[in-house]
Amino acid sequence: MSESPLLQTRLIELAQQLTELQRRILQALKDKGPGLLLEVAVRVLKFPEDVYEPLRELQVNSLVETQNVRGGQFGSELYSLTADGDRVVRLLNDPAFIREIRIAAPAAPDPRRQEVELLNKLGDVAKEKGELDKAVDYYQQALSIARDLGVEGSGK
């Protein structure tokens, strides 16, 4: 059956908005079939409390559905992919689609660069307060991280 363009657009948008964990959950459901909360969590090497909310969001977006079962320790709802969820997984496995997402979303800033900036600012504050030893310490830390980043950058 051919998909309506509207549905296709909605699925593309959903796929773009998914977090890394949600993508891994969808892929795990596709690869290993339906699972209870604990099973789904273990498949992505997380704990139930880590995957509960992401799963709820997937359910709200109709990518995942549940079936009530008596699961005891494993949970009481069996999670499985919906037809839309299956389509989204196929999209996520399409290299062209992934390339498109990466171009659309610029890479997140490197936290270590932010750390360098913050250390420099702390150094400035310490200098203004007349605590020169402390300031030198902050600047040296910033310098050390900046050098590491430089080495990694030139090694690429």
Next chain:
Amino acid sequence: MNLPHWLADWLGNPSFLLSLLSGAVGAVWALSEVMGEFKTETPRALRTAGAWLLVAVNFLAAAVIFRLTVELVPNARGWPTALFIGFAWPTVFRNLSLKLTQPISATDSEAPAIRLEQAYSNVQRLALQLINSVLTRQRMRLLNRVMQFNLADLERYARRMSAISPQQINQEFIDKVMQRPVDDDAKKAHLVALLMDNFTRDAIDDFLKENRNRELRS
């Protein structure tokens, strides 16, 4: 061996045998659906009523469509048609919508229709629910049995499986499970889920066999 009269008649009827051929191809499609959905759990899934419901529906549908075809087009009676209908059942016939009325208004898309795709999707959903429910109960029973064993034995087994298998479990995850501030039963449940997920339920069966004499007294 003497076959009953009616059975001998049926088996001597080429149309009946061709219907079986068509139905068998339809059944293979159903088996492939079960395999695609349940992967390593396929052998267990095939031992459930849900799986056989799916196989039976596909078998009967393909066989009945073949019978209808040869009744309408007698010249079509032959193994190529039987095979074709068996193969075409999931791709062509199952996606048919038979409109019962054609409304004059072009905007009225809610005309009564027999949507085979929807009907099949309902059967498929029911079958999957039946299979999932059985498989889940089986896993629960297995977990309950493992609860009778020592956590340390289970941890050792999980680490050993991880070490000797090319399909290695992340040892760090086992560490995290063991360090969690939860009771032993919760830790066991995590380890069992981890083992089942990576090495199938057979790994738990092996653990139970290996530790037969180490069961805790409840």
